[in-house]
Amino acid sequence: MLTLEDCLGLCELDEEEILAIAEHEHVPEIVAxxxxxxxxxxxxxxxMIKRMILEDIQHAKxxxxxxxxxxxxxxxxxxIVNHPEFKAPSTQ
Structure with a gap:
């Protein structure tokens, strides 16, 4: 049987990002x-994920x-660092 830790190793997000989604969606970590x-x-x-995390930050504040x-x-x-679509375009 796979554990949450096993699944995290296969996921493209880290545990804190998953926990933020779980909090936002009110679901267990494995579902998030x-x-x-x-x-x-x-x-x-x-x-969508970035927006969820931003909303969680706002709620916490x-x-x-x-x-x-x-x-x-x-x-x-x-x-943001780990998803290249959020990186600013380089200027030449």
């Missing part, structure tokens, strides 16, 4: 992992949970 792996291959999937907002911001930065 399946959703994320599917969404990351959709034409607008990475934009509105609830005065700065430490959680910081964890989510770290997850967002990691997500």
């Amino acid at each position: 992992l399946e959703m994320a792996q599917y969404m990351v291959h959709l034409p607008e999937g990475t934009v 509105q609830n005065n949970n700065q430490s959680h907002a910081e964890v989510l911001e770290k997850a967002l930065k990691h997500f």
Whole structure:
């Protein structure tokens, strides 16, 4: 049987990104992992994931949970760095 850790090893997102999706969608981590792996291959999937994480950050800040907002911001930065469609075009 595969564990969550096994599935994370096969996924294109890391644990913090998956946890942010689980929080946003109110689903267990394994379901969020399946959703994320599917969404990351959709034409607008990475934009959807980024939006989810941004909404989670906003929600954490509105609830005065700065430490959680910081964890989510770290997850967002990691997500942006690891998905080339978010990188600024180079100027020559």
